[in-house]
Amino acid sequence: MVDLTALLADLAAESEQLDALVAPLPPQAWTRPTPAPGWTVGHQIAHLAWTDEMARLAATDVDAFYASVTSAPDVSRLVDDGAEQFLAPPAELLARWRAGRAALIDALTAVPAGDKLPWYGTRMSPASMATARIMETWAHGEDVADALGVTRAPTDRLRHVAHLGFRTLGHGFAAHGRALPTAPVRVELTAPDGDTWAFGPADAADRVTGPALDFCLLVTQRRHRADLALTATGATADEWLDVAQAFAGPPGTGREPRAASGAGAPA
Incomplete structure:
Protein backbone atom coordinates (compact mmCIF):
# COMPACT_ATOMS: atom_id res chain seq x y z
CA MET A 1 0.00 0.00 0.00
CA VAL A 2 1.27 3.48 -0.90
CA ASP A 3 2.32 5.57 2.10
CA LEU A 4 0.61 8.92 1.46
CA THR A 5 2.26 10.53 4.48
CA ALA A 6 5.73 9.69 3.13
CA LEU A 7 4.77 10.94 -0.33
CA LEU A 8 3.55 14.25 1.08
CA ALA A 9 6.75 14.60 3.11
CA ASP A 10 8.75 14.14 -0.10
CA LEU A 11 6.55 16.70 -1.86
CA ALA A 12 7.23 19.18 0.94
CA ALA A 13 10.97 18.47 0.76
CA GLU A 14 11.06 18.91 -3.02
CA SER A 15 9.24 22.24 -2.71
CA GLU A 16 11.54 23.39 0.08
CA GLN A 17 14.62 22.62 -2.01
CA LEU A 18 13.34 24.83 -4.83
CA ASP A 19 12.20 27.46 -2.33
CA ALA A 20 15.75 27.64 -0.94
CA LEU A 21 17.04 28.25 -4.47
CA VAL A 22 14.70 31.12 -5.35
CA ALA A 23 14.03 32.83 -2.00
CA PRO A 24 17.42 34.63 -1.81
CA LEU A 25 17.26 35.86 -5.42
CA PRO A 26 17.20 39.60 -6.08
CA PRO A 27 14.02 40.81 -7.84
CA GLN A 28 15.73 41.10 -11.23
CA ALA A 29 16.69 37.41 -11.18
CA TRP A 30 13.00 36.48 -11.09
CA THR A 31 12.66 37.98 -14.57
CA ARG A 32 15.42 35.82 -16.03
CA PRO A 33 14.16 33.67 -18.93
CA THR A 34 14.02 29.91 -18.46
CA PRO A 35 14.16 27.14 -21.11
CA ALA A 36 10.34 27.23 -21.36
CA PRO A 37 9.60 29.78 -24.12
CA GLY A 38 8.12 32.97 -22.71
CA TRP A 39 8.47 31.90 -19.09
CA THR A 40 10.71 33.59 -16.56
CA VAL A 41 11.79 32.24 -13.17
CA GLY A 42 8.73 34.02 -11.79
CA HIS A 43 6.44 32.26 -14.27
CA GLN A 44 7.81 28.88 -13.17
CA ILE A 45 6.99 29.53 -9.52
CA ALA A 46 3.64 31.10 -10.43
CA HIS A 47 2.79 27.98 -12.44
CA LEU A 48 3.56 25.74 -9.46
CA ALA A 49 1.45 27.94 -7.20
CA TRP A 50 -1.43 27.90 -9.67
CA THR A 51 -1.26 24.14 -10.18
CA ASP A 52 -1.12 23.54 -6.43
CA GLU A 53 -4.27 25.64 -6.10
CA MET A 54 -6.03 23.70 -8.86
CA ALA A 55 -5.06 20.43 -7.16
CA ARG A 56 -6.36 21.76 -3.85
CA LEU A 57 -9.67 22.64 -5.50
CA ALA A 58 -9.86 19.14 -7.01
CA ALA A 59 -9.46 17.72 -3.50
CA THR A 60 -11.84 20.06 -1.69
CA ASP A 61 -14.36 21.56 -4.14
CA VAL A 62 -15.02 19.52 -7.26
CA ASP A 63 -17.58 21.99 -8.62
CA ALA A 64 -15.11 24.87 -8.31
CA PHE A 65 -12.43 22.81 -10.03
CA TYR A 66 -14.68 22.05 -13.00
CA ALA A 67 -15.85 25.67 -13.11
CA SER A 68 -12.24 26.82 -13.41
CA VAL A 69 -11.99 24.78 -16.60
CA THR A 70 -15.40 25.52 -18.15
CA SER A 71 -15.09 29.25 -17.48
CA ALA A 72 -11.64 29.54 -19.05
CA PRO A 73 -11.70 31.87 -22.10
CA ASP A 74 -9.35 29.52 -23.98
CA VAL A 75 -8.81 26.05 -22.55
CA SER A 76 -5.72 25.59 -24.73
CA ARG A 77 -4.13 28.47 -22.80
CA LEU A 78 -5.22 27.32 -19.36
CA VAL A 79 -1.68 26.64 -18.13
CA ASP A 80 -0.15 29.83 -19.53
CA ASP A 81 -3.05 31.95 -18.32
CA GLY A 82 -2.81 30.36 -14.87
CA ALA A 83 0.86 31.28 -14.60
CA GLU A 84 0.13 34.85 -15.69
CA GLN A 85 -2.76 35.09 -13.22
CA PHE A 86 -0.57 34.01 -10.29
CA LEU A 87 2.49 36.03 -11.32
CA ALA A 88 3.30 38.68 -8.70
CA PRO A 89 6.27 40.47 -7.14
CA PRO A 90 8.69 37.92 -5.65
CA ALA A 91 7.80 38.37 -1.97
CA GLU A 92 4.07 38.13 -2.68
CA LEU A 93 4.48 35.18 -5.01
CA LEU A 94 6.68 33.30 -2.53
CA ALA A 95 4.15 33.80 0.26
CA ARG A 96 1.31 32.60 -1.99
CA TRP A 97 3.23 29.54 -3.15
CA ARG A 98 4.20 28.58 0.40
CA ALA A 99 0.67 28.95 1.71
CA GLY A 100 -0.81 27.13 -1.26
CA ARG A 101 1.45 24.10 -1.13
CA ALA A 102 0.83 23.74 2.63
CA ALA A 103 -2.93 23.94 1.99
CA LEU A 104 -2.61 21.28 -0.72
CA ILE A 105 -0.86 18.87 1.64
CA ASP A 106 -3.62 19.38 4.20
CA ALA A 107 -6.27 18.85 1.52
CA LEU A 108 -4.75 15.63 0.19
CA THR A 109 -4.36 14.30 3.72
CA ALA A 110 -8.08 14.80 4.32
CA VAL A 111 -9.36 13.02 1.19
CA PRO A 112 -11.36 9.93 2.20
CA ALA A 113 -9.70 6.61 1.42
CA GLY A 114 -10.63 5.31 -2.01
CA ASP A 115 -11.74 8.66 -3.42
CA LYS A 116 -10.43 9.80 -6.79
CA LEU A 117 -9.83 13.45 -7.64
CA PRO A 118 -10.77 15.03 -10.97
CA TRP A 119 -7.87 16.26 -13.06
CA TYR A 120 -7.26 17.32 -16.63
CA GLY A 121 -8.41 14.40 -18.74
CA THR A 122 -8.18 11.85 -15.94
CA ARG A 123 -8.90 11.10 -12.27
CA MET A 124 -6.28 10.55 -9.60
CA SER A 125 -5.94 9.10 -6.13
CA PRO A 126 -4.40 11.44 -3.54
CA ALA A 127 -1.18 9.41 -3.79
CA SER A 128 -1.07 9.82 -7.56
CA MET A 129 -1.74 13.54 -7.22
CA ALA A 130 1.10 13.87 -4.71
CA THR A 131 3.42 11.97 -7.04
CA ALA A 132 2.44 14.21 -9.95
CA ARG A 133 3.12 17.30 -7.82
CA ILE A 134 6.57 15.95 -6.92
CA MET A 135 7.26 15.38 -10.60
CA GLU A 136 6.15 18.86 -11.64
CA THR A 137 7.93 20.61 -8.78
CA TRP A 138 11.16 18.83 -9.64
CA ALA A 139 10.82 19.44 -13.39
CA HIS A 140 10.05 23.14 -13.08
CA GLY A 141 12.82 23.36 -10.53
CA GLU A 142 15.17 22.08 -13.23
CA ASP A 143 14.00 24.90 -15.51
CA VAL A 144 14.77 27.42 -12.77
CA ALA A 145 18.15 25.86 -12.06
CA ASP A 146 19.01 25.92 -15.77
CA THR A 155 18.03 12.95 -4.62
CA ASP A 156 16.22 9.68 -3.95
CA ARG A 157 12.95 11.58 -4.49
CA LEU A 158 13.62 11.04 -8.19
CA ARG A 159 12.30 7.52 -7.69
CA HIS A 160 8.78 8.99 -7.68
CA VAL A 161 9.45 10.76 -10.98
CA ALA A 162 11.00 7.65 -12.52
CA HIS A 163 8.11 5.43 -11.43
CA LEU A 164 5.59 7.90 -12.82
CA GLY A 165 7.58 8.04 -16.05
CA PHE A 166 7.35 4.26 -16.33
CA ARG A 167 3.65 4.14 -15.48
CA THR A 168 2.83 6.72 -18.17
CA LEU A 169 4.42 4.77 -21.02
CA GLY A 170 1.03 4.27 -22.69
CA HIS A 171 0.08 7.91 -22.21
CA GLY A 172 3.17 9.05 -24.10
CA PHE A 173 2.20 6.98 -27.12
CA ALA A 174 -1.47 8.01 -26.95
CA ALA A 175 -0.68 11.72 -26.53
CA HIS A 176 1.38 11.59 -29.72
CA GLY A 177 -1.36 9.77 -31.63
CA ARG A 178 0.50 6.48 -31.82
CA ALA A 179 -0.81 2.97 -31.26
CA LEU A 180 -0.39 1.68 -27.74
CA PRO A 181 2.47 -0.81 -27.59
CA THR A 182 1.79 -4.43 -26.75
CA ALA A 183 5.38 -5.40 -25.89
CA PRO A 184 6.29 -4.94 -22.21
CA VAL A 185 9.31 -2.80 -21.36
CA ARG A 186 11.81 -3.28 -18.57
CA VAL A 187 13.42 -0.15 -17.11
CA GLU A 188 16.63 -0.44 -15.07
CA LEU A 189 18.05 2.81 -13.72
CA THR A 190 21.09 3.72 -11.67
CA ALA A 191 19.87 5.69 -8.66
CA PRO A 192 21.74 8.69 -7.25
CA ASP A 193 23.17 6.51 -4.46
CA GLY A 194 24.32 3.82 -6.91
CA ASP A 195 21.43 1.45 -6.24
CA THR A 196 19.28 0.10 -9.08
CA TRP A 197 15.64 1.03 -9.60
CA ALA A 198 13.80 -1.47 -11.77
CA PHE A 199 10.29 -1.36 -13.23
CA GLY A 200 8.54 -3.81 -15.53
CA PRO A 201 8.93 -7.54 -16.20
CA ALA A 202 12.46 -8.83 -15.67
CA ASP A 203 12.18 -11.03 -18.77
CA ALA A 204 10.96 -8.28 -21.15
CA ALA A 205 12.94 -8.14 -24.39
CA ASP A 206 12.48 -4.38 -24.70
CA ARG A 207 14.58 -2.48 -22.18
CA VAL A 208 15.65 1.03 -21.19
CA THR A 209 18.77 1.42 -19.06
CA GLY A 210 20.81 4.35 -17.81
CA PRO A 211 21.03 6.94 -15.03
CA ALA A 212 17.81 7.66 -13.14
CA LEU A 213 18.45 11.40 -13.51
CA ASP A 214 18.62 11.09 -17.29
CA PHE A 215 15.41 9.07 -17.43
CA CYS A 216 13.61 11.66 -15.32
CA LEU A 217 14.89 14.49 -17.52
CA LEU A 218 13.57 12.58 -20.54
CA VAL A 219 10.08 11.75 -19.27
CA THR A 220 9.56 15.34 -18.08
CA GLN A 221 10.88 16.55 -21.46
CA ARG A 222 13.64 18.65 -19.90
CA ARG A 223 16.31 17.16 -22.16
CA HIS A 224 16.36 15.60 -25.62
CA ARG A 225 17.27 11.93 -25.68
CA ALA A 226 20.37 12.77 -27.74
CA ASP A 227 21.79 14.58 -24.70
CA LEU A 228 21.20 11.69 -22.30
CA ALA A 229 23.00 8.45 -21.47
CA LEU A 230 19.97 6.22 -21.95
CA THR A 231 20.09 2.99 -23.93
CA ALA A 232 16.98 1.51 -25.58
CA THR A 233 16.86 -2.13 -26.66
CA GLY A 234 13.97 -3.15 -28.90
CA ALA A 235 11.63 -1.21 -31.19
CA THR A 236 9.04 -0.35 -28.53
CA ALA A 237 11.64 0.91 -26.06
CA ASP A 238 13.33 2.96 -28.77
CA GLU A 239 10.08 4.57 -29.91
CA TRP A 240 9.09 5.27 -26.32
CA LEU A 241 12.15 7.44 -25.79
CA ASP A 242 10.86 9.69 -28.57
CA VAL A 243 7.37 10.16 -27.07
CA ALA A 244 7.84 9.69 -23.31
CA GLN A 245 5.72 12.13 -21.31
CA ALA A 246 5.04 11.84 -17.59
CA PHE A 247 2.71 14.83 -17.40
CA ALA A 248 -0.97 14.99 -18.33
CA GLY A 249 -2.36 16.77 -21.36
CA PRO A 250 -1.44 17.07 -25.02
CA PRO A 251 2.02 16.22 -26.33
CA GLY A 252 4.74 18.53 -25.14
CA THR A 253 7.11 20.16 -27.58
CA GLY A 254 10.14 18.78 -25.75
CA ARG A 255 13.61 20.24 -26.08
CA GLU A 256 15.97 20.43 -29.00
CA PRO A 257 19.31 18.60 -28.74
CA ARG A 258 21.73 20.99 -27.08
CA ALA A 259 24.37 20.49 -29.77
CA ALA A 260 21.84 21.20 -32.53
CA SER A 261 20.40 24.26 -30.80
CA GLY A 262 23.78 25.64 -29.92
CA ALA A 263 22.90 25.55 -26.22
CA GLY A 264 25.76 25.21 -23.85
CA ALA A 265 25.80 26.25 -20.25
CA PRO A 266 22.47 27.73 -19.15
CA ALA A 267 22.26 31.51 -19.44
Missing part, protein backbone atom coordinates in the same frame (compact mmCIF):
# COMPACT_ATOMS: atom_id res chain seq x y z
CA ALA A 147 18.11 29.61 -15.95
CA LEU A 148 20.33 30.37 -12.96
CA GLY A 149 23.23 28.23 -14.14
CA VAL A 150 22.88 25.96 -11.10
CA THR A 151 23.38 22.18 -11.10
CA ARG A 152 21.23 20.52 -8.47
CA ALA A 153 22.33 17.26 -6.89
CA PRO A 154 19.76 14.52 -7.61
Whole structure:
Protein backbone atom coordinates (compact mmCIF):
# COMPACT_ATOMS: atom_id res chain seq x y z
CA MET A 1 0.00 0.00 0.00
CA VAL A 2 1.27 3.48 -0.90
CA ASP A 3 2.32 5.57 2.10
CA LEU A 4 0.61 8.92 1.46
CA THR A 5 2.26 10.53 4.48
CA ALA A 6 5.73 9.69 3.13
CA LEU A 7 4.77 10.94 -0.33
CA LEU A 8 3.55 14.25 1.08
CA ALA A 9 6.75 14.60 3.11
CA ASP A 10 8.75 14.14 -0.10
CA LEU A 11 6.55 16.70 -1.86
CA ALA A 12 7.23 19.18 0.94
CA ALA A 13 10.97 18.47 0.76
CA GLU A 14 11.06 18.91 -3.02
CA SER A 15 9.24 22.24 -2.71
CA GLU A 16 11.54 23.39 0.08
CA GLN A 17 14.62 22.62 -2.01
CA LEU A 18 13.34 24.83 -4.83
CA ASP A 19 12.20 27.46 -2.33
CA ALA A 20 15.75 27.64 -0.94
CA LEU A 21 17.04 28.25 -4.47
CA VAL A 22 14.70 31.12 -5.35
CA ALA A 23 14.03 32.83 -2.00
CA PRO A 24 17.42 34.63 -1.81
CA LEU A 25 17.26 35.86 -5.42
CA PRO A 26 17.20 39.60 -6.08
CA PRO A 27 14.02 40.81 -7.84
CA GLN A 28 15.73 41.10 -11.23
CA ALA A 29 16.69 37.41 -11.18
CA TRP A 30 13.00 36.48 -11.09
CA THR A 31 12.66 37.98 -14.57
CA ARG A 32 15.42 35.82 -16.03
CA PRO A 33 14.16 33.67 -18.93
CA THR A 34 14.02 29.91 -18.46
CA PRO A 35 14.16 27.14 -21.11
CA ALA A 36 10.34 27.23 -21.36
CA PRO A 37 9.60 29.78 -24.12
CA GLY A 38 8.12 32.97 -22.71
CA TRP A 39 8.47 31.90 -19.09
CA THR A 40 10.71 33.59 -16.56
CA VAL A 41 11.79 32.24 -13.17
CA GLY A 42 8.73 34.02 -11.79
CA HIS A 43 6.44 32.26 -14.27
CA GLN A 44 7.81 28.88 -13.17
CA ILE A 45 6.99 29.53 -9.52
CA ALA A 46 3.64 31.10 -10.43
CA HIS A 47 2.79 27.98 -12.44
CA LEU A 48 3.56 25.74 -9.46
CA ALA A 49 1.45 27.94 -7.20
CA TRP A 50 -1.43 27.90 -9.67
CA THR A 51 -1.26 24.14 -10.18
CA ASP A 52 -1.12 23.54 -6.43
CA GLU A 53 -4.27 25.64 -6.10
CA MET A 54 -6.03 23.70 -8.86
CA ALA A 55 -5.06 20.43 -7.16
CA ARG A 56 -6.36 21.76 -3.85
CA LEU A 57 -9.67 22.64 -5.50
CA ALA A 58 -9.86 19.14 -7.01
CA ALA A 59 -9.46 17.72 -3.50
CA THR A 60 -11.84 20.06 -1.69
CA ASP A 61 -14.36 21.56 -4.14
CA VAL A 62 -15.02 19.52 -7.26
CA ASP A 63 -17.58 21.99 -8.62
CA ALA A 64 -15.11 24.87 -8.31
CA PHE A 65 -12.43 22.81 -10.03
CA TYR A 66 -14.68 22.05 -13.00
CA ALA A 67 -15.85 25.67 -13.11
CA SER A 68 -12.24 26.82 -13.41
CA VAL A 69 -11.99 24.78 -16.60
CA THR A 70 -15.40 25.52 -18.15
CA SER A 71 -15.09 29.25 -17.48
CA ALA A 72 -11.64 29.54 -19.05
CA PRO A 73 -11.70 31.87 -22.10
CA ASP A 74 -9.35 29.52 -23.98
CA VAL A 75 -8.81 26.05 -22.55
CA SER A 76 -5.72 25.59 -24.73
CA ARG A 77 -4.13 28.47 -22.80
CA LEU A 78 -5.22 27.32 -19.36
CA VAL A 79 -1.68 26.64 -18.13
CA ASP A 80 -0.15 29.83 -19.53
CA ASP A 81 -3.05 31.95 -18.32
CA GLY A 82 -2.81 30.36 -14.87
CA ALA A 83 0.86 31.28 -14.60
CA GLU A 84 0.13 34.85 -15.69
CA GLN A 85 -2.76 35.09 -13.22
CA PHE A 86 -0.57 34.01 -10.29
CA LEU A 87 2.49 36.03 -11.32
CA ALA A 88 3.30 38.68 -8.70
CA PRO A 89 6.27 40.47 -7.14
CA PRO A 90 8.69 37.92 -5.65
CA ALA A 91 7.80 38.37 -1.97
CA GLU A 92 4.07 38.13 -2.68
CA LEU A 93 4.48 35.18 -5.01
CA LEU A 94 6.68 33.30 -2.53
CA ALA A 95 4.15 33.80 0.26
CA ARG A 96 1.31 32.60 -1.99
CA TRP A 97 3.23 29.54 -3.15
CA ARG A 98 4.20 28.58 0.40
CA ALA A 99 0.67 28.95 1.71
CA GLY A 100 -0.81 27.13 -1.26
CA ARG A 101 1.45 24.10 -1.13
CA ALA A 102 0.83 23.74 2.63
CA ALA A 103 -2.93 23.94 1.99
CA LEU A 104 -2.61 21.28 -0.72
CA ILE A 105 -0.86 18.87 1.64
CA ASP A 106 -3.62 19.38 4.20
CA ALA A 107 -6.27 18.85 1.52
CA LEU A 108 -4.75 15.63 0.19
CA THR A 109 -4.36 14.30 3.72
CA ALA A 110 -8.08 14.80 4.32
CA VAL A 111 -9.36 13.02 1.19
CA PRO A 112 -11.36 9.93 2.20
CA ALA A 113 -9.70 6.61 1.42
CA GLY A 114 -10.63 5.31 -2.01
CA ASP A 115 -11.74 8.66 -3.42
CA LYS A 116 -10.43 9.80 -6.79
CA LEU A 117 -9.83 13.45 -7.64
CA PRO A 118 -10.77 15.03 -10.97
CA TRP A 119 -7.87 16.26 -13.06
CA TYR A 120 -7.26 17.32 -16.63
CA GLY A 121 -8.41 14.40 -18.74
CA THR A 122 -8.18 11.85 -15.94
CA ARG A 123 -8.90 11.10 -12.27
CA MET A 124 -6.28 10.55 -9.60
CA SER A 125 -5.94 9.10 -6.13
CA PRO A 126 -4.40 11.44 -3.54
CA ALA A 127 -1.18 9.41 -3.79
CA SER A 128 -1.07 9.82 -7.56
CA MET A 129 -1.74 13.54 -7.22
CA ALA A 130 1.10 13.87 -4.71
CA THR A 131 3.42 11.97 -7.04
CA ALA A 132 2.44 14.21 -9.95
CA ARG A 133 3.12 17.30 -7.82
CA ILE A 134 6.57 15.95 -6.92
CA MET A 135 7.26 15.38 -10.60
CA GLU A 136 6.15 18.86 -11.64
CA THR A 137 7.93 20.61 -8.78
CA TRP A 138 11.16 18.83 -9.64
CA ALA A 139 10.82 19.44 -13.39
CA HIS A 140 10.05 23.14 -13.08
CA GLY A 141 12.82 23.36 -10.53
CA GLU A 142 15.17 22.08 -13.23
CA ASP A 143 14.00 24.90 -15.51
CA VAL A 144 14.77 27.42 -12.77
CA ALA A 145 18.15 25.86 -12.06
CA ASP A 146 19.01 25.92 -15.77
CA ALA A 147 18.11 29.61 -15.95
CA LEU A 148 20.33 30.37 -12.96
CA GLY A 149 23.23 28.23 -14.14
CA VAL A 150 22.88 25.96 -11.10
CA THR A 151 23.38 22.18 -11.10
CA ARG A 152 21.23 20.52 -8.47
CA ALA A 153 22.33 17.26 -6.89
CA PRO A 154 19.76 14.52 -7.61
CA THR A 155 18.03 12.95 -4.62
CA ASP A 156 16.22 9.68 -3.95
CA ARG A 157 12.95 11.58 -4.49
CA LEU A 158 13.62 11.04 -8.19
CA ARG A 159 12.30 7.52 -7.69
CA HIS A 160 8.78 8.99 -7.68
CA VAL A 161 9.45 10.76 -10.98
CA ALA A 162 11.00 7.65 -12.52
CA HIS A 163 8.11 5.43 -11.43
CA LEU A 164 5.59 7.90 -12.82
CA GLY A 165 7.58 8.04 -16.05
CA PHE A 166 7.35 4.26 -16.33
CA ARG A 167 3.65 4.14 -15.48
CA THR A 168 2.83 6.72 -18.17
CA LEU A 169 4.42 4.77 -21.02
CA GLY A 170 1.03 4.27 -22.69
CA HIS A 171 0.08 7.91 -22.21
CA GLY A 172 3.17 9.05 -24.10
CA PHE A 173 2.20 6.98 -27.12
CA ALA A 174 -1.47 8.01 -26.95
CA ALA A 175 -0.68 11.72 -26.53
CA HIS A 176 1.38 11.59 -29.72
CA GLY A 177 -1.36 9.77 -31.63
CA ARG A 178 0.50 6.48 -31.82
CA ALA A 179 -0.81 2.97 -31.26
CA LEU A 180 -0.39 1.68 -27.74
CA PRO A 181 2.47 -0.81 -27.59
CA THR A 182 1.79 -4.43 -26.75
CA ALA A 183 5.38 -5.40 -25.89
CA PRO A 184 6.29 -4.94 -22.21
CA VAL A 185 9.31 -2.80 -21.36
CA ARG A 186 11.81 -3.28 -18.57
CA VAL A 187 13.42 -0.15 -17.11
CA GLU A 188 16.63 -0.44 -15.07
CA LEU A 189 18.05 2.81 -13.72
CA THR A 190 21.09 3.72 -11.67
CA ALA A 191 19.87 5.69 -8.66
CA PRO A 192 21.74 8.69 -7.25
CA ASP A 193 23.17 6.51 -4.46
CA GLY A 194 24.32 3.82 -6.91
CA ASP A 195 21.43 1.45 -6.24
CA THR A 196 19.28 0.10 -9.08
CA TRP A 197 15.64 1.03 -9.60
CA ALA A 198 13.80 -1.47 -11.77
CA PHE A 199 10.29 -1.36 -13.23
CA GLY A 200 8.54 -3.81 -15.53
CA PRO A 201 8.93 -7.54 -16.20
CA ALA A 202 12.46 -8.83 -15.67
CA ASP A 203 12.18 -11.03 -18.77
CA ALA A 204 10.96 -8.28 -21.15
CA ALA A 205 12.94 -8.14 -24.39
CA ASP A 206 12.48 -4.38 -24.70
CA ARG A 207 14.58 -2.48 -22.18
CA VAL A 208 15.65 1.03 -21.19
CA THR A 209 18.77 1.42 -19.06
CA GLY A 210 20.81 4.35 -17.81
CA PRO A 211 21.03 6.94 -15.03
CA ALA A 212 17.81 7.66 -13.14
CA LEU A 213 18.45 11.40 -13.51
CA ASP A 214 18.62 11.09 -17.29
CA PHE A 215 15.41 9.07 -17.43
CA CYS A 216 13.61 11.66 -15.32
CA LEU A 217 14.89 14.49 -17.52
CA LEU A 218 13.57 12.58 -20.54
CA VAL A 219 10.08 11.75 -19.27
CA THR A 220 9.56 15.34 -18.08
CA GLN A 221 10.88 16.55 -21.46
CA ARG A 222 13.64 18.65 -19.90
CA ARG A 223 16.31 17.16 -22.16
CA HIS A 224 16.36 15.60 -25.62
CA ARG A 225 17.27 11.93 -25.68
CA ALA A 226 20.37 12.77 -27.74
CA ASP A 227 21.79 14.58 -24.70
CA LEU A 228 21.20 11.69 -22.30
CA ALA A 229 23.00 8.45 -21.47
CA LEU A 230 19.97 6.22 -21.95
CA THR A 231 20.09 2.99 -23.93
CA ALA A 232 16.98 1.51 -25.58
CA THR A 233 16.86 -2.13 -26.66
CA GLY A 234 13.97 -3.15 -28.90
CA ALA A 235 11.63 -1.21 -31.19
CA THR A 236 9.04 -0.35 -28.53
CA ALA A 237 11.64 0.91 -26.06
CA ASP A 238 13.33 2.96 -28.77
CA GLU A 239 10.08 4.57 -29.91
CA TRP A 240 9.09 5.27 -26.32
CA LEU A 241 12.15 7.44 -25.79
CA ASP A 242 10.86 9.69 -28.57
CA VAL A 243 7.37 10.16 -27.07
CA ALA A 244 7.84 9.69 -23.31
CA GLN A 245 5.72 12.13 -21.31
CA ALA A 246 5.04 11.84 -17.59
CA PHE A 247 2.71 14.83 -17.40
CA ALA A 248 -0.97 14.99 -18.33
CA GLY A 249 -2.36 16.77 -21.36
CA PRO A 250 -1.44 17.07 -25.02
CA PRO A 251 2.02 16.22 -26.33
CA GLY A 252 4.74 18.53 -25.14
CA THR A 253 7.11 20.16 -27.58
CA GLY A 254 10.14 18.78 -25.75
CA ARG A 255 13.61 20.24 -26.08
CA GLU A 256 15.97 20.43 -29.00
CA PRO A 257 19.31 18.60 -28.74
CA ARG A 258 21.73 20.99 -27.08
CA ALA A 259 24.37 20.49 -29.77
CA ALA A 260 21.84 21.20 -32.53
CA SER A 261 20.40 24.26 -30.80
CA GLY A 262 23.78 25.64 -29.92
CA ALA A 263 22.90 25.55 -26.22
CA GLY A 264 25.76 25.21 -23.85
CA ALA A 265 25.80 26.25 -20.25
CA PRO A 266 22.47 27.73 -19.15
CA ALA A 267 22.26 31.51 -19.44
